[in-house]
Amino acid sequence: MRALAARLARLEQPAYAALRIVAGAAFAFHGMQKIFGWYAQGRSFAPFSQLWIGGIIELVCGTLIALGLFARPAAFLASGTMAVAYMQFHWKLAFAAGMWLPAINKGEPALIYCFLFLFFATRGPGPTSIDARLGRGRG
Numbered sequence: 001m002r003a004l005a006a007r008l009a010r011l012e013q014p015a016y017a018a019l020r021i022v023a024g025a026a027f028a029f030h031g032m033q034k035i036f037g038w039y040a041q042g043r044s045f046a047p048f049s050q051l052w053i054g055g056i057i058e059l060v061c062g063t064l065i066a067l068g069l070f071a072r073p074a075a076f077l078a079s080g081t082m083a084v085a086y087m088q089f090h091w092k093l094a095f096a097a098g099m100w101l102p103a104i105n106k107g108e109p110a111l112i113y114c115f116l117f118l119f120f121a122t123r124g125p126g127p128t129s130i131d132a133r134l135g136r137g138r139g
Helices: 002-010 012-036 050-067 071-091 108-123
Strands: none
Touching: 002 012, 012 050, 012 108, 050 071, 050 108, 071 108
């Protein structure tokens, strides 16, 4: 068991980098859907509407998180955006019929993104990032 733990521990940094890059890129893609209507079943949102502004945040912050550039503030903003998305569009402060449960209100992705980005904001971009290359945010 110790040998497995030691081998897995050596993969911690690459696994964290992969998680940050994939989560950031996936988040950016949601922004592309909202802004450009790409692969969104013909849906895009009116410029400067709340959902369009959310799409801008998703696109910019997701790209920054994936690159590891200004990753902490980008992840913090993305986390807050997903907290708002969960509260306003999924939960809606409804308690009847289990609507507060993410599996019922279909808010699991927003909730997971919220806490994942909060983790990125607190942990930093890691050594495999542009921030680290520039000598900031190694944590």
